[in-house]
Amino acid sequence: MNRLSSRIGALVVVACAILSFSASPASAKKTLRVMTYNIHVGVGMDKKLDLQRIADVINRERPDLVGLQEVDRGVKRTEGKDEIAELAAMTRMEYAFAPNLDYQGGKYGVAILSRFPIKRSVHRMFENKREAERRGMLLVEVELDQKPLTFVTTHLDYQFEDGRLFETEQLLRQLTDVKGPLIVVADLNDVPSGSAYQLMRTKFDDAWITSGAKGDGFSYPADKPVKRIDHIFHGKGVRAKKARVIETLASDHVPVVAELEVSHFETQHVAGIDWPRYQDMAVDLMQQYLRIDTSNPPGNEIQATKFFKRIFDQYGIESEVFEYKPGRANIIARLKGNGSKRPIILLNHTDVVTAEPASWEVDPFSAVIRNGYIYGRGALDMKNEGLLHLMTMILLKQEGPPLSRDVIFLGTADEEVNDEGSLWMIANKSDLFKNAEYLLTEGGDNLLHDGAVRIVGVDVAEKAPFWLRVTAGGLPGHGSRPVADSATNRLIRAMSRILDWETPVKLLPAVEKYFRDIAPLQPQPLRSQFANIRESLKDPAFARSLTSQREYNFLLRNTISITMLSGSKQTNVIPNAATCNIDVRLLPGESPEDFLKALTAVIADSTIKIDNVNRFKPPNSSPVDTELFSLIARRTKANHPNAVITTKMLSGYTESQLYRQLGIVAYGWAPIYTTPDDDEGVHGNNERISVKNVREGTREFYEVVRDISRN
Ligand SMILES: [Zn+2]
Numbered sequence: 001m002n003r004l005s006s007r008i009g010a011l012v013v014v015a016c017a018i019l020s021f022s023a024s025p026a027s028a029k030k031t032l033r034v035m036t037y038n039i040h041v042g043v044g045m046d047k048k049l050d051l052q053r054i055a056d057v058i059n060r061e062r063p064d065l066v067g068l069q070e071v072d073r074g075v076k077r078t079e080g081k082d083e084i085a086e087l088a089a090m091t092r093m094e095y096a097f098a099p100n101l102d103y104q105g106g107k108y109g110v111a112i113l114s115r116f117p118i119k120r121s122v123h124r125m126f127e128n129k130r131e132a133e134r135r136g137m138l139l140v141e142v143e144l145d146q147k148p149l150t151f152v153t154t155h156l157d158y159q160f161e162d163g164r165l166f167e168t169e170q171l172l173r174q175l176t177d178v179k180g181p182l183i184v185v186a187d188l189n190d191v192p193s194g195s196a197y198q199l200m201r202t203k204f205d206d207a208w209i210t211s212g213a214k215g216d217g218f219s220y221p222a223d224k225p226v227k228r229i230d231h232i233f234h235g236k237g238v239r240a241k242k243a244r245v246i247e248t249l250a251s252d253h254v255p256v257v258a259e260l261e262v263s264h265f266e267t268q269h270v271a272g273i274d275w276p277r278y279q280d281m282a283v284d285l286m287q288q289y290l291r292i293d294t295s296n297p298p299g300n301e302i303q304a305t306k307f308f309k310r311i312f313d314q315y316g317i318e319s320e321v322f323e324y325k326p327g328r329a330n331i332i333a334r335l336k337g338n339g340s341k342r343p344i345i346l347l348n349h350t351d352v353v354t355a356e357p358a359s360w361e362v363d364p365f366s367a368v369i370r371n372g373y374i375y376g377r378g379a380l381d382m383k384n385e386g387l388l389h390l391m392t393m394i395l396l397k398q399e400g401p402p403l404s405r406d407v408i409f410l411g412t413a414d415e416e417v418n419d420e421g422s423l424w425m426i427a428n429k430s431d432l433f434k435n436a437e438y439l440l441t442e443g444g445d446n447l448l449h450d451g452a453v454r455i456v457g458v459d460v461a462e463k464a465p466f467w468l469r470v471t472a473g474g475l476p477g478h479g480s481r482p483v484a485d486s487a488t489n490r491l492i493r494a495m496s497r498i499l500d501w502e503t504p505v506k507l508l509p510a511v512e513k514y515f516r517d518i519a520p521l522q523p524q525p526l527r528s529q530f531a532n533i534r535e536s537l538k539d540p541a542f543a544r545s546l547t548s549q550r551e552y553n554f555l556l557r558n559t560i561s562i563t564m565l566s567g568s569k570q571t572n573v574i575p576n577a578a579t580c581n582i583d584v585r586l587l588p589g590e591s592p593e594d595f596l597k598a599l600t601a602v603i604a605d606s607t608i609k610i611d612n613v614n615r616f617k618p619p620n621s622s623p624v625d626t627e628l629f630s631l632i633a634r635r636t637k638a639n640h641p642n643a644v645i646t647t648k649m650l651s652g653y654t655e656s657q658l659y660r661q662l663g664i665v666a667y668g669w670a671p672i673y674t675t676p677d678d679d680e681g682v683h684g685n686n687e688r689i690s691v692k693n694v695r696e697g698t699r700e701f702y703e704v705v706r707d708i709s710r711n
Pocket of ligand 1: 349381382415442
């Protein structure tokens with residue numbers, strides 16, 4: 001037993017074999033059940049001290065290892081009991097105790113119960129930043145299949161966020177030398193958005209998240225939990241299969257239990273991915289990428305493909321560049337899976353819209369960092385997402401698990417002008433990706449409000465532009481002698497009928513879900529009206545008021561905007577033709593032929609001609625009852641507990657519509673969180689992305705792609 005003394009004084013670790021184990025309880029058993037439980041010194045919600053109740057909870061769950069917080073030994077308030085010794089006896093487990101504090105003549109601290117013999121234990125105190133209760137960590141080593149497994153528990157400061165962060169820094173330092181699988185359970189007194197939790201996540205996975213546990217994982221207070229502060233973390237070589245909270249009022253917290261599969265005994269770097277290193281790299285590569293001028297026109301995307309190719313080569317990721325026209329190129333890179341699932345495509349366009357340097361505070365291609373923001377054309381549309389896609393490829397290659405499906409990086413040219421890049425790939429190289437199950441690209445819309453993520457909108461549907469030219473003909477003449485049914489007069493009458501036409505309101509499932517999801521953010525009576533939007537729309541007054549708002553109207557119907565008008569070029573000439581262009585946007589599922597028929601009936605003038613003047617992009621949508629959608633929702637919820645995750649239908653369009661036609665489920669989503677202020681930079685001036693977003697987005701995006709692609 002390796003004992004290390006702390007500054008405060010004696011180390012007290014007790015390990016006693018209270019019962020005889022059957023031959024070797026640990027052998028061949030690779031699935032572990034682990035619990036973290038702040039027992040509130042055994043005092044339940046009814047204010048009664050009752051250790052048997054705590055023991056009953058533990059015995060019911062039969063965990064192999066338990067981290068306990070708030071444990072007394074010889075303290076007056078708990079009748080001088082040696083709580084951990086009593087609990088060990090009642091649960092027939094071994095124990096270790098770490099007294100962090102002298103209190104009422106006794107000791108108070110954290111403890112561990114173990115079904116396996118405890119081979120070694122270590123208690124370390126944390127330094128304090130300021131006047132606060134002293135805290136510490138307790139580590140035990142047990143054997144699983146004759147290999148060491150390390151289990152740690154701690155309980156962080158309850159008052160100060162900077163105190164918790166300081167303690168976490170110390171904890172991570174103390175764990176750097178641990179070899180083999182490592183599990184850390186803790187009452188962090190910190191929710192997932194807190195800085196201590198975030199720091200833990202740079203080194204560890206959270207079993208609640210990786211297991212895909214249902215529910216919010218709230219563990220405090222026990223009678224009406226609203227906070228997730230009790231956590232089970234694990235490093236590499238450990239996989240979380242299940243996690244849940246146990247309802248009980250035996251303490252003021254409820255315990256969290258996870259089933260963990262310990263698989264990689266050879267693992268050396270147990271502390272998981274070195275996130276700070278990858279995040280530094282992400283920021284650096286973001287800057288490099290933004291410095292490449294791919295303003296379209298002319299595009300010159302070949303420069304972007306060279307940038308990507310160089311990095312893919314460096315990491316041994318297979319990739320190929322297709323220069324379909326001088327200077328215009330696409331790139332595809334692939335990580336191979338075992339083929340048991342169909343591929344996922346990470347699609348990003350490498351061109352950017354042009355920038356007017358005079359209107360910018362910085363050179364649009366300098367990628368300078370100011371006040372925590374990286375500036376550059378493309379920072380939000382969409383070199384940022386291209387960068388996350390790149391980092392995900394690197395991370396999967398360097399750190400990822402075996403893959404069940406191919407992960408395909410697809411960088412395309414010319415999205416901002418003609419979609420030439422994607423159209424060329426689909427026409428010439430679709431064999432490389434057309435069997436994909438999923439695609440992620442731009443189009444999502446996530447709102448940051450007061451520093452917190454409020455709405456995460458996944459683009460699952462897009463309207464289709466169906467641009468029409470309406471032409472009226474008639475007798476020409478001199479303006480001094482009016483012609484009653486002149487081309488202009490006919491056109492104006494037709495336009496007037498179009499203006500009066502209220503296209504039918506239709507509620508698509510994705511839109512219905514959107515209204516339901518955002519309902520809780522609305523004041524009454526809107527809240528209940530949105531929650532039951534299908535019913536509410538039956539009330540004509542409500543439907544009218546809703547569709548009179550621009551941000552909702554387009555979601556509910558095909559829309560028409562009259563945009564270009566032309567008649568005579570001279571005031572005194574009645575022309576023989578007059579035209580008007582209208583920008584029609586169709587809902588997913590609508591047929592342009594049907595719309596044209598309806599429009600013709602509204603115009604009710606057989607002499608008027610209607611022509612389609614754009615390349616029609618079929619309206620399109622992807623289902624939301626998919627594994628990928630629920631994974632995005634679950635992960636996002638875990639990372640941003642106050643966020644509403646919902647579906648979005650875009651009034652505009654992205655390249656998703658090209659790939660949805662191939663039968664691929666395409667979503668516009670990335671963990672990029674912007675304020676309305678930030679969004680003004682898209683196609684505008686001073687486009688920028690926060691460094692924080694690049695850093696955290698790297699991890700959030702990777703984790704979703706990893707989980708949808710792992711074997
Ligand atoms: Zn874009």
